[in-house]
Amino acid sequence: MNESVFDPQAQIGNSDLKIIAALERLSEGFRVLLWEKAKVLGISPIQIQILIFIQFHSDEKCKVSYLAQEFCLTKPTVSEAVKSLEQKGFIERQTEIKDTRSHTIHLTEAGKSAVAQTANFANPMLGSIAEIPSAEKGILLEQLLGVVSQLQRAGIISMQRMCFSCRFYQKNGDGHFCRFLNESLKNRELRLDCGEFEAAD
Ligand code: SF4
Structure with missing residues (x-):
């Protein structure tokens, strides 16, 4: 794929490009x-x-x-x-x-x-997130952590102390389970920076 994420014409009809461009806008907000x-x-x-x-x-x-x-x-x-x-x-x-x-x-x-x-x-960014309904927030968090995990596996970002990279994490059907806490995790309970994290092999 040779399109640029930042080409507005290429973005039309391509949600992947728009999602990445939106994430870039968010990172600009942080800066x-x-x-x-x-x-x-x-x-x-x-x-x-x-x-x-x-x-x-x-x-x-x-x-x-x-x-x-x-x-x-x-x-x-x-x-x-x-x-x-x-x-x-x-x-x-x-x-x-x-x-x-x-x-x-x-x-x-x-x-x-x-x-x-x-x-x-x-x-200042919290206000916009607060408007998202709770159930959708859990789905959004799960999806974002999945993207972060992929970026880590691709070597683009460093090791993240998150559930999807943790040796205690277990996929549990459609849900998630932490073997350290010995409890199921709802998607909104997944952690990005966990004090109990230990890297999976
Ligand atoms: S120890 Fe922390 S990072 Fe690891 S699976 Fe449990 S909650 Fe997630």
Whole structure:
């Protein structure tokens, strides 16, 4: 297929192209909202994303190598962002007792304050989602997670801590089952970023 997703003529009558173009519009929305917060704080969008990630994830994920994988960036790029955040007083690095070459990253009080001001950057989008009927929301979530899973399998995005990539996940007829929680999951209960996730083989 040689059509461009962004060719309005090609989009006519082709819902696949329109869906991808709509997702691109959404990602543009995220970029705009993130930049608005970044300007206020005087730090870059990726630096805000790193601060927010650290706030909500466990120590073993708050390392340069993990962050590089999470944001599909090189380690030197993440190291530079982390160094800048440290110089601005938003984070501090702690040497691991077991491996003195490894550091975990923690938020300082200034970092926590920055997260408090920025972590809601995507909330303006919630209003439009709230209008979707509940049953359709579950179907939409399931379909979107399926797309994310495909992108991960194709190597376009990094490992996602989601049900469809998890060793505890089991397809259960038309539904879903989590062997960690030992319970069925409705489509609206599927997780995208699960603390209990373990990668399937
Ligand atoms: S452990 Fe979490 S990610 Fe894995 S199947 Fe259960 S709910 Fe989904």
